[in-house]
Amino acid sequence: MSIILDKVNYIYSQGTAYESHALRDVNLQIGDGEFIGVIGHTGSGKSTLIQHLNGLLKATSGGIYYNGRDIYEEDYNRKELRSKVGLVFQYPEHQLFESTIFEDVCFGPKNLGLSKKEAELRAFAALRSIGLPEEYWYQSPFELSGGQKRRVAIAGVLAMKPEVLILDEPTAGLDPKGRDEILQQAAAMHQESNMTVLLVSHSMEDVAEYVGRIIVMNQGSVMMDGAPKEVFGHYQELEEVGLAAPQVAYLMHELKQHGLPIDTGATTLEEAQASILQVFSGRGRNQQQGTKQEML
Amino acid sequence: MNFIEARKLVHEYFRRDEEGNVEGILTALDGVDLQVKPGEFVAVLGHNGSGKSTLAKHLNVLLRASEGTLWIDGKDAMDEEYLWDIRRSAGMVFQNPDNQLIASVVEEDVAFGPENIGVPTDEIWKRVEKSLSSVGMLKYRAHSPNKLSGGQKQRVAIAGVMAMEPKCIVLDEPTAMLDPNGRREVLEAVETLNREKGVTVIFITHYMEEVIRADRVYVMDHGKVVMQGTPRQVFSQAEALKSYRLDVPQITLLAYELRKAGLDVPEGILTREELVESLCRLY
Numbered sequence: 001m002s003i004i005l006d007k008v009n010y011i012y013s014q015g016t017a018y019e020s021h022a023l024r025d026v027n028l029q030i031g032d033g034e035f036i037g038v039i040g041h042t043g044s045g046k047s048t049l050i051q052h053l054n055g056l057l058k059a060t061s062g063g064i065y066y067n068g069r070d071i072y073e074e075d076y077n078r079k080e081l082r083s084k085v086g087l088v089f090q091y092p093e094h095q096l097f098e099s100t101i102f103e104d105v106c107f108g109p110k111n112l113g114l115s116k117k118e119a120e121l122r123a124f125a126a127l128r129s130i131g132l133p134e135e136y137w138y139q140s141p142f143e144l145s146g147g148q149k150r151r152v153a154i155a156g157v158l159a160m161k162p163e164v165l166i167l168d169e170p171t172a173g174l175d176p177k178g179r180d181e182i183l184q185q186a187a188a189m190h191q192e193s194n195m196t197v198l199l200v201s202h203s204m205e206d207v208a209e210y211v212g213r214i215i216v217m218n219q220g221s222v223m224m225d226g227a228p229k230e231v232f233g234h235y236q237e238l239e240e241v242g243l244a245a246p247q248v249a250y251l252m253h254e255l256k257q258h259g260l261p262i263d264t265g266a267t268t269l270e271e272a273q274a275s276i277l278q279v280f281s282g283r284g285r286n287q288q289q290g291t292k293q294e295m296l
Numbered sequence: 297m298n299f300i301e302a303r304k305l306v307h308e309y310f311r312r313d314e315e316g317n318v319e320g321i322l323t324a325l326d327g328v329d330l331q332v333k334p335g336e337f338v339a340v341l342g343h344n345g346s347g348k349s350t351l352a353k354h355l356n357v358l359l360r361a362s363e364g365t366l367w368i369d370g371k372d373a374m375d376e377e378y379l380w381d382i383r384r385s386a387g388m389v390f391q392n393p394d395n396q397l398i399a400s401v402v403e404e405d406v407a408f409g410p411e412n413i414g415v416p417t418d419e420i421w422k423r424v425e426k427s428l429s430s431v432g433m434l435k436y437r438a439h440s441p442n443k444l445s446g447g448q449k450q451r452v453a454i455a456g457v458m459a460m461e462p463k464c465i466v467l468d469e470p471t472a473m474l475d476p477n478g479r480r481e482v483l484e485a486v487e488t489l490n491r492e493k494g495v496t497v498i499f500i501t502h503y504m505e506e507v508i509r510a511d512r513v514y515v516m517d518h519g520k521v522v523m524q525g526t527p528r529q530v531f532s533q534a535e536a537l538k539s540y541r542l543d544v545p546q547i548t549l550l551a552y553e554l555r556k557a558g559l560d561v562p563e564g565i566l567t568r569e570e571l572v573e574s575l576c577r578l579y
Contacts, residue, residue: 018443041475042447090473091392146344173391173472175343175502177541202475205546242477247505247546247568254572260579269546273553276575280559 003030003053003085003164008062010048010220022048023059024220030164033194035187037207037228040217041242046200047090049217050166053198054085083112086162090169092153096141101152102127104141108160119159126159127152130185147178151185158189164196165189171206179203183210208232208246208267216243228267248272299369299464299496300332300355306363307350307519324350325361326519334463335494337487339507339527342516343541348500349391351516352468355498356388369463384413387462391469393449402444402452403428403437409460420459427458430485447474454482458489464496465489471503479506504531504545508566515540532564547571 010023022045030036030053040046051057052064055071055078064071071081089095098104105126109119127137130151136144141152150170157165167186171179183199187210190197201207207214207228214231216224218241224231232238235245235253245267252264252272262279266272307325310318324347332338342348353359354366357373369385371378387409390396399405406424415423428434431451441449450470457465467486471479483506489495499510507513513530515523517540523530531537531544534552544552551565551574560578565571 018440020443041477042473169473173344173469173502175346175541176504176543177538178344179502202473202479204476242475244476248550251547251550251568251571254568255575258572258576260576269550269553272550273557276550276554277557277559280578 002032002065002067004028004065005052006063006065008052008059008064010052010057011060012048014060022220023052026062026220026222028215028222028225030196030198033190033196034213035190035197035211036199037211037214038198038200038217039202039204039207039214039243040223044217044241045220046217047168048220050087050168050198050200053164053166054082054087056082056087083108083160084162085164085166086157086160087166088154088157088168088170090172091150092157092170093141093146093149096149096153096156099140100138101132101141101144102137104152105155105159108156112160122159122161123155126155129158129189130155145178147174147181150174150178150182154182154185162195164198166198166200168200169202170199171201171203179206186210204232204244205246208249209269216241229265232267233265297334297370298331298367299334299336300330300498301367302328302330302354302364303366304329304364305351305354305361305366307347307354307359308362324519325354327364328516328519328521330514330521332464332496332498334496335490337490337497337499337509337511339510339513340498340500340516341502341504341507341513341530341542346516346540347519348516349468350519352388352466352498352500355464355466356386357382358388384460385462386464386466387457387460389450389454389457389465389467389470391472393453393473396453396456397441397449400440400442401437402433402439402441405441405452406455406459409456413460423459423461424455427455428452430458430488431455432481432485447478450474451478451482454485458485461493462495464498466498466500468500469502470499471501471506479503504543504548508545515542527566528564531566 005026005028008023008026012020012022038046052059066081096104102123105123106119109122141149170182183206186197189195199211214228215222232245232249235249238244248269249267252262252266255262256264260279263275266275305325305328309322309324311320313319328351340348354361357379366373368382371382373382397405399408403424406428407420410420410423428437431454433451433455441452471482486497490497508527510527513527514521531548534544537544547568548565551561551571555561561574
């Protein structure tokens with residue numbers, strides 16, 4: 001199972017004054033069960049890219065292969081593709097519309113042509129997986145908090161049982177606790193059901209904390225593609241394209257510049273803490289040995 | 297005299313059924329006291345639903361309090377007579393730029409505000425140019441807002457308010473959708489306006505890193521102000537902030553964890569520079 005993009009190009013409003021080349025020769029291979037972060041400044045092509053993955057936008061040129069099959073083939077079932085590759089848009093709670101939460105989550109599976117019973121079973125499972133207490137299920141979705149609404153909207157996509165889940169800036173506008181809840185949810189789904197998860201985010205700290213691979217988009221092209229340590233090691237290049245590394249990555253480099261013998265690879269808080277404590281524990285031991293020798 | 301003087305402000309939202317009978321009451325503001333001096337940069341933190349946005353809407357008289365008093369720039373916000381004066385002196389930037397842009401060309405959108413209050417044409421264009429360049433959007437002046445990304449739209453919306461040259465701007469999560477560079481640019485533009493023009497700023501955000509240079513921070517929970525002080529005072533209480541669904545900046549959290557692990561790092565570290573300095577001193 002994989003998604004392969006082969007020299008994908010996309011041009012908005014081709015042939016008009018507003019023509020803009022949003023994707024340029026994008027080649028990517030997304031393997032089964034990966035947890036990938038997609039970063040890039042506003043207008044770098046992230047959203048355009050992910051809308052290609054479930055066939056909402058059709059490439060101007062190039063090919064996309066889902067599990068080995070060309071999705072642009074005439075007899076390819078693109079409706080099914082959209083249920084296999086679940087896309088959660090920015091501010092998905094704006095798309096809630098039913099009178100109860102439960103009905104809203106049922107909408108997707110019903111639209112797939114599933115029976116009422118099957119749709120309801122899926123809605124049950126999806127709502128349970130986002131951890132929303134059952135007492136809320138038959139209330140209006142509009143009375144929930146921002147973070148809860150967003151989780152309900154995500155449940156609506158989960159109820160379609162996607163193999164790939166794409167979250168476009170899922171934490172925008174949420175308070176820190178709400179952010180953690182959504183990201184932990186995504187991480188849990190990735191771990192428990194081996195779902196492939198793509199996380200589009202502006203928060204380098206979040207990306208560093210959760211994903212195993214980062215794709216950096218710039219001016220419609222893939223600029224970097226690698227593990228967080230690798231990508232954030234090139235923080236100067238990231239800054240040139242309007243991005244940044246997590247705060248702790250800068251800290252490590254600054255400590256090194258000030259003469260501390262520290263490993264500069266840390267990108268998360270835990271890694272940074274471990275690296276700093278290591279430097280000081282080594283020193284602490286030396287000091288203790290020193291004093292012992294003096295005492296002797 | 298304080299620019300904003302709120303005492304025991306209460307706001308209740310009534311939920312009604314189809315016949316108009318009151319089904320429930322939500323108290324969004326529950327006795328809020330807020331004093332902001334002219335030229336201050338005040339940040340407001342709080343989880344989703346804590347009452348931040350409701351408070352912001354009072355400062356522009358989009359909402360009026362159920363109880364309590366609110367004076368803005370020496371004018372009583374409850375008095376209908378001062379409505380437009382207050383709206384002119386306290387400009388507002390909302391979270392979603394799509395709801396704020398109305399013209400078909402960026403520069404016309406920015407010109408809409410000053411044109412509406414009768415600024416002479418020459419002066420309008422000067423203001424448009426200045427405010428667009430302050431948010432890094434001057435080269436898009438002839439574009440259609442529809443063709444901009446979310447972050448670019450938000451910067452145009454901020455330029456629109458800046459073009460009104462208000463005494464105070466209230467920004468309700470203006471950076472929620474911007475990339476790191478965009479966030480930095482917007483924050484810097486707002487800080488410059490505060491520092492150089494003396495504009496009073498009320499900055500509502502969920503990004504803890506954005507408030508470390510504020511003069512004062514207010515923390516809201518369930519419609520009440522539960523903490524207030526300098527960023528250093530507020531962020532030195534990591535556990536309390538977590539109980540309000542908030543956090544502390546990553547660097548502050550790291551310093552806190554290092555301190556817990558036995559390193560003699562001072563409390564309330566806010567910036568990388570401070571942490572680097574104290575670690576180097578320890579080493």
